[in-house]
Amino acid sequence: MSSQPVTHAGPAHGRRFLISWIVLSAIATPLVAILLGPLLPPGNGSSEATGQVFDNEVLVAVVTPVCVFVLLFLVYALLSFSNRTGELLDGPPTRGDTRIQVTWIVLTTATVLSLAAFGTYELLQSGSGGGQGPTAAFAPSGSSKALDVQVIGQQWEFTYRYPTFGGVETPHLVLPADTLIRLHVTSLDAIHSFWAYQLAVKADANPGTDNIAYVLTKGPRSFDIHCAELCGLWHGYMFDTGQVVGQSQFAAWIKQQQAAFAPVTKYLPPYATTYQPDPQRRAG
């Protein structure tokens, strides 16, 4: 192990790297935010979706300089400090630098705390479309006038009850446009997760639990519904398409549903936030 320490006199690698990082980040961050930002999910289908896209844009913008830092550091170090001689040479015996360590800790802590603060602020606005349990802590303004719609998960489909319209239960989800909706998600058997992708709503359907999520719809459109929690054999087939329609159209639709399902509705259990789950059964 006869090796000679080598001192790197010459280029000020540290300064060179830092300047390249700042320049590259200054170019890359706006580029990523402008080019990638609009592509980020889940689109513009609801007020919550818009909020999530903004959230994702901010995160991408914060993450980009970090990513550039590590990748640029790796590329710089691997190109500048490789031992091409084939001899066994040692680097300088540096074992740390308090200034760099303190700077790093302060910067990462500041970034992390501001990210958490930002996320919390966004969450407080309306709950961001996530399931919030029976007592929704982060309700949007005007939530007392929201339209209640119940989502009932069972193996392997979702059905929907409209308590304000006589508790009618429909096999497909139709929502009025520009309306604040309070979704009550529950299950009759295993755990499902109600995910309306373009509306940016995801809430687990637990048996015995009323899981509330708020969504403020925008203009008429269709949206995809998936089950997002593994719920057994036909989980992969548990999807549907929902509709947001104009308010008068919705009024007509719900009246039609009430009429069509009237013979069934009277045999349904009275509307409740949860129902007695099916007796446990074996289902592969």
Add this chain to the structure above:
Amino acid sequence: MSTMAVEVRPPAWRRLIGFNAFTGIVLGVGGYYLGWFVGHQISGGSIGYYASAADQNDISVILGYFFGVIGFLIGLGFGVYPWARLRGYPPSLREKETQGTSRYFGLCTDHKVVGIQYLIGIGLFIFIGGLNAMLIRLELMSPTSHVFPPGQYLTLVSMHGTMMMGMMTSGILGPFANYFVPLMIGARRMAFPRIESLTFWLLMAAGAILTTTIFFGGFPTGWTGYEPLSDQANAGMDSYLVFFALVGISMCLLGLNMLATIITMRAPGLTWSRLPMFCWGVVATAILNLLAAPVLVAVLAMVMLDRTAQTSFFLVSGGGSPYLYQNLFWIFGHPEVYILALPGFAIVLELLPVFARKPLWGYRLAVAGMLGVSLMSWLVWQHHIFVSGINSDLRPFYMLSTEIISIPTGFTFLCGLMTLWRGQLRYTVPMLFCLAWFFNFLIGGLSGVFLSDVPSDVTTHGTFFSMAHFHYTIMGGLIFTFFAGIYYWIPKMTGYMLNERLGKIHFWLMFISFNSTFAPLFAIGFLGQPRRVVTYPHNLQFLNQWVSISAFVLGFSMLIFIYNFVYSLLFARVKAPANPWNSLSLEWQLPSPVPVHNFDRIPVITEDPYGYGSPTPAAVPAPAPAGGSA
């Protein structure tokens, strides 16, 4: 004196009799049928039950597995020593100190044998888990269910996840920590050598049990085993429960053994501030092993009771709650993912100084980072259930704690990167795998920011995005460093070098196909494909096919590794020098292969093993004076 008597080798069948794996398997299978019979006496037991191809009597299946495991362990000889002690024989340390291949097939108290047993045994089950992944990707070549019916597909998904999560928890601690921690700390053995062997054989029993789930119709729950789905599932579920419970016991004992060894058996002079980084990583992981695994065993025991004894811990209809399962599972489950990640950090920080020819930069910060991750990993578990509706007003706290965990993780990055700075980098195969860790874990970590942020998580939760995230951290973080460890340490473990050229081909093919497989999954998740589905929208077919083909290339790169492994160790057999990497670490100062007792004299440690580039010649640890602690 002719004590060197010619040993008469008994015939092959005779050598199978005795305490070894063969006897273990025979007694294990016998034990299974005994338990199965007892189970049928307790419950069920109609002629129809006996005759059915897939036995659905949970009591008999679980009892069968328990009796089988006990029979297996007795057959391996784990009962001999306790029985002898009960009869009053004095304590003794070593069993089966035989030479030759037979010691690999039984209870062996040599930590070096256990390390190699782990490497091969775990490798075998990881191979099965990898094959499952290939079949999953085969199915996802088309948006409809076309190769496997949904039930078989879910079994493949569940087996892949469970096998990988269960086996890889010991992926680095099993082979490398068992083999090298005693060598690195200047000890002759582990603190509890029989328990060390027990952890390995429990894991093998567990792996076999999980594989038998196919005889009971598989299980549909994924590796998380959520209630109440796991209560509905047919008897294949019992394989999962017994598998994970055994893995939990094995993990817990492994962690206990590692902690006891590192705390009590360090050589003179090996203070905490001189401990090799790999050992620090093992400490940080072992704490999690020891404390998290019991929660898993307990929660699985509760599920077993729900399935067999009509308790109702998790069933709403009986007053239980599925949230209880989710909470308990993730109290184990989040430390578990750091049990997978931390050994990777440790290997990276251990290897970089060797190949950068520089001391580790910021030793204390690196230690603080790993212990910090270990501590913080207890405070974040509810980020797995952000949209489940439980504790919704606590979500800001879990968002904060999850994001805070990136601070100690950042320490590992800083120390690793700064170790490279102004070094004399040598791009050997292990170094390439360590460098790939930076890239993979960077992507994995930064995608984690999206999942930790509640508003963003609402969309990405439970999608291929989170699936890509944890494959980047676990496969990119753990499997890559696992291979770094293999290429780095195999010369010491076997005395032979692995082929460098094949190693580089393996690395580049694996690195490129890995990223080509998992990077598009972020997009697929963003575009709305949930996890664990057998069908998906047609517009995602191109991306899915791209991923599948990349995954097949990734699988092929593993075949290159297996070829290299078999070819180099069995056929080429290029003798390894004692210290091929010119490392200053203690294990490389020993001859290859390492003698049974490791050290003739226990060394005295005077500095940490990272003294590269110091003006004074590197101090190779000197043997302790005669009569020193031994």
